[in-house]
Amino acid sequence: MNSQLKKLILAGLLGGIAWGIVWAVLAPYLRMLGYSGSEYGLMGSTAVLSGALFTFLGGTLSDKYGSRRILSAGLVLQSIALLLISTGRAYYVAGGFFINGAANGLSFVAQEALLARTGRDEELHYTFSYVTAASTLGGGLGSLLGWAPVIARDVFGIxxxxAYRYTIMAASILPLATIPLILSISERMAHGKGGGYGLLEAARRFTRRFYIVAATNVLIGFGAAMSIHNIDYYFAAKYNVTSASLGSVLGLQQLAMAALMTQMPRLADRVGGVLKVYLALSYSSVPLLIAMTLTNNFPLAAALYLVRSILMNVANPLFNAFVMRLVPLELRGTASAFLSLSWTIPAGAGRAVGGWLLDKDLELPLRATAGFYTVALTVLALVFKDEISRGEDMSMGMTGEGLRDVLFE
Structure with a gap:
């Protein structure tokens, strides 16, 4: 493992810890302050929509100036956002959600482009999987730190x-600690510089199957935002859990996913394709969403959620690497932005709708999500059925042009 990959893995680990802490603590914190499900969903929606705007900006700037600077700017914004949210004051919290969305928009697309420009293309499915596994491991460790506020309350009388407020403030330090690592990483650029393509100009270079992938992103993004993005509030409202129980569930999910993600590249090579692995696992997750709505037992619901989340997400890095390998170096930031926009824009509406539905019937968002996932995965399976049957979508023996023909014919 080279030094570049080690730095990316460490940066992913630190970023994951910060995200995991906030995920475990945020919903119980805001609910104790009196925020409703509709308010929580609406603020989440503004974060997603601001993220969409800055995703476009981050993609074009990453191609023009390089991903490291854009990723670092996003990390600074993330730290500021967490400090604002920690105050608990309505306007500051709303502003923090908006800024955090912008930070995530910049950071995600810049990180995807940076990963796609580090190392050789034929090894990208390993790079994406290992770095995502490290981030997921960090998310698990951070989520388990959801116990810290409860312990502080019981031991120190806080x-x-x-305790929730101080925990969020502490988490704001980690994004800043990641910046020196990011800036020290070398980045491959086409002809020594970025392309700087605008979204419309780049869009003319993408073809039909690329847009079909984007269309399935629309369905999955809207569906996921309706329920999974509000799942912390769902558990807090239905079972009245604290950050300790919630952090344990989310932490175990992330730890299991981190371990399994490192095995996914070898599995894809062995069975003959990332799409085959991705679809098989993702389809298996859908019935578990419905099963969650049929129980009132928290341990059982948590177990179903754990397995569902692992099945739906563990192969995502492989799929992301697959798409990035089909895009020229100078367009990878813009392509990442385009795909992210196709997911985040509908997710902004989905989160608000899901929050509203939570106030009407806690189970409706999960059931609707199962339907959206089924349609999206079926479209992918039908469009790529020939490639899946031949097992050629991730063959290491194919050339770059051969791979590109799978999606860009």
């Missing part, structure tokens, strides 16, 4: 709301 009010739980204050």
């Amino acid at each position: 009010g739980l709301v204050e």
